Amino acid sequence: MSARTRHKKDPQPACDQGELTSGPARRRILSAGLAGGALLMAGATGCATGGAGGTSAKQLTGSPGAALSGKVVIWSWDVAAKAMQRLGKAFEQAHPGTTVDVVDIGYDNAYDKISVGFGAGSGLPDILTVEGHKLPTYIGNFPNGLVDLTSRAAGLKSQYAEASWRTVTDAKGKVFALPWDSGPCALFYRRDLFQQAGIDPAGLATWDDYLTAGTALKAATGRKLLILDAKQDSFFAMLLQQQGQRWFTDGKVAVATPAAERALTLLKQLVDRDLVDFENGWSGLVSGTHDGKAATTPTAAWWDGTLTSDMADLGGKVGVVPLPAFTPGGPRTSNSGGSTLCVTAQSRNPETAWAFLSFLLADKANQASMMQHEGLFPAYLPALDDPYFQQPAPYYGGQPAMQLFAGLTRAIPTVELTADDSKAGDIVTTAVNQVLHNGADPGTVLRSAARQIATATGRQTVG
Structure with missing residues (x-):
């Protein structure tokens, strides 16, 4: 159920709340x-x-x-x-x-x-x-x-x-x-586009490898690397949980941590290198993926239902590998949903x-x-x-x-969840959009977001 049936939402928490797809x-x-x-x-x-x-x-x-x-x-x-x-x-x-x-x-x-x-x-x-x-x-x-x-x-x-x-x-x-x-999250990828670019998906061990591959893939195929929601990003939360963190740690606001800055910096690098195709909501993600606007989709196991049902014509062209890690040997999965x-x-x-x-x-x-x-x-x-x-x-x-997802399930990093997650999530979404669409500095917006969350929740900040 969270296998969610799916809604016109994005791959993670902050999603479009439009009409349900059929x-x-x-x-x-x-x-x-x-x-x-x-x-x-x-x-x-x-x-x-x-x-x-x-x-x-x-x-x-x-x-x-x-x-x-x-x-x-x-x-x-x-x-x-x-x-x-x-x-x-x-x-x-x-x-x-x-x-x-x-x-x-x-x-x-x-x-x-x-x-x-x-x-x-x-x-x-x-x-x-x-x-x-x-x-x-x-x-x-x-x-x-x-x-x-x-x-x-x-x-x-x-x-x-x-x-x-x-x-x-x-x-x-x-x-x-x-x-x-x-x-459990992994990286869905287009086999045909990776083959056309001569890229081995098994070599995507880290997010740095992913960035390098994205540049080469775009040069060879003209395709972007991934699709992000233009208004309600969910990728940042996934990247943060991959590092064992969400909005709070030990009850304190933790959105201005090194882990958060690494995650948001990665997003900025993807945008700066023109590797992101921005689409609106769930329908944009589905249509953009079907049309081959991007070669990968880092998301959860439930994406399988959408692929096999709404994009049956891509059968044989899709593969899955674990998420790239932030550091060699680091966690290679997260959770979405x-x-x-x-x-x-x-x-x-x-x-x-x-x-x-x-x-x-x-x-x-x-x-x-x-x-x-x-x-x-x-x-x-x-x-x-x-x-x-x-x-x-x-x-x-x-x-x-x-089988890949079954193995990854046991390795999903655990994160702290609180009664204030919804308040924090709204503030974080605004901060992420400032980086994605206005080119703001990740560290600066995260520190500002942390202060706003602390004020809204009455909690202290980490550090």
């Missing part, structure tokens, strides 16, 4: 994740209890082995909703007397509805779909709005990649959701809700099934051992592309 391209809607957060914050201000009341979050109190019954209502959208509708029938058969009602609320207004429900303390269903990078904001602003699942879920921690698990826990390690899908399922404190049937969560997300066969049918790349590690991930893929010239 067909498999929409898989990204869950997977890619929007970083803006304005809608979420609009409903989150002024209320810290989420209507749950009390001094601590509601917990599961029933017997784990007790018979299940009753109805659970779930809010989701697109392919994520379809996956739960499909597997909900199997859950009902396994547990007679239960009913799973999946309501597709659409993506465009989903977080408006969710935030209003938390703020009002009423109107929410039993289970919510929430993208991983957004969940910490809800946990922070509505600490009693979700059921504390720690007593049942804590033992599952080792079954998920650390980066995914971090999104569902609070600062004290309490568990408020289960990870659903994840967005990913989603979770959580039980609201307003649930009338939390035990059955939890049972459905664990049935769906802590089951190897079910997670692998959702990858095969809905393109939701599993966050549940045992599912990655399914034979499906080892299969050669004709679309990628026989390369077992999903």
Whole structure:
């Protein structure tokens, strides 16, 4: 689900919020994740209890082995909703007397509805779909709005990649959701254009290699190296997480760090060398990629759904390699997207809700099934051992592309997520645009952004 079905969004958090595209391209809607957060914050201000009341979050109190019954209502959208509708029938058969009602609320207004429900303390269903990078904001602003699942879920921690698990826990390690899908990142590339330029993609060990190759490729083919969104960049956040960081470190603002400056400097170098094709939103990325305006797409596994569905004519012309590293031997993946399922404190049937969560997300066969049918790349590690991930893929010239992503999932760097991520993300987007479109100095704009975030959040800055 974050396998998102996809929306007309960009490959990462900050994405275009236009109309939903149709067909498999929409898989990204869950997977890619929007970083803006304005809608979420609009409903989150002024209320810290989420209507749950009390001094601590509601917990599961029933017997784990007790018979299940009753109805659970779930809010989701697109392919994520379809996956739960499909597997909900199997859950009902396994547990007679239960009913799973999946309501597709659409993506465009989903977080408006969710935030209003938390703020009002009423109107929410039993289970919510929430993208991983957004969940910490809800946990922070509505600490009693979700059921504390720690007593049942804590033992599952080792079954998920650390980066995914971090999104569902609070600062004290309490568990408020289960990870659903994840967005391990790699570099998709056009085999035909690299061959035309005489470039071996296996040689792209570092981002310096990538820059050098981009210059040679453009000279030989006339094509740019990658597409960036003209308004809502998401590549910077991906590059930052590759270095094990996001907007905050140890609770302090960390957007003016050496890692952040390296990432934004790389973006500026790409622009200065005329290796970037700027397009508007998700539709621009899809059409630009299809038309061959750029030879690579550094993004997450869910891009596979868009490629194979909306760009079937490129079959055999696409390959995948790990992301280049910032330093030789450094991390060669990141994360873009990913989603979770959580039980609201307003649930009338939390035990059955939890049972459905664990049935769906802590089951190897079910997670692998959702990858095969809905393109939701599993966050549940045992599912990655399914034979499906080892299969050669004709679309990628026989390369077992999903096997590469399965291996990268365990290596995704973990980053700190906070209730202030949405505020920080908006400020960072403005800073990045100043560099991309006005030629501003990366270090200068990042220091300014750090000061703005500190003022907006009341946090100190690193250093």
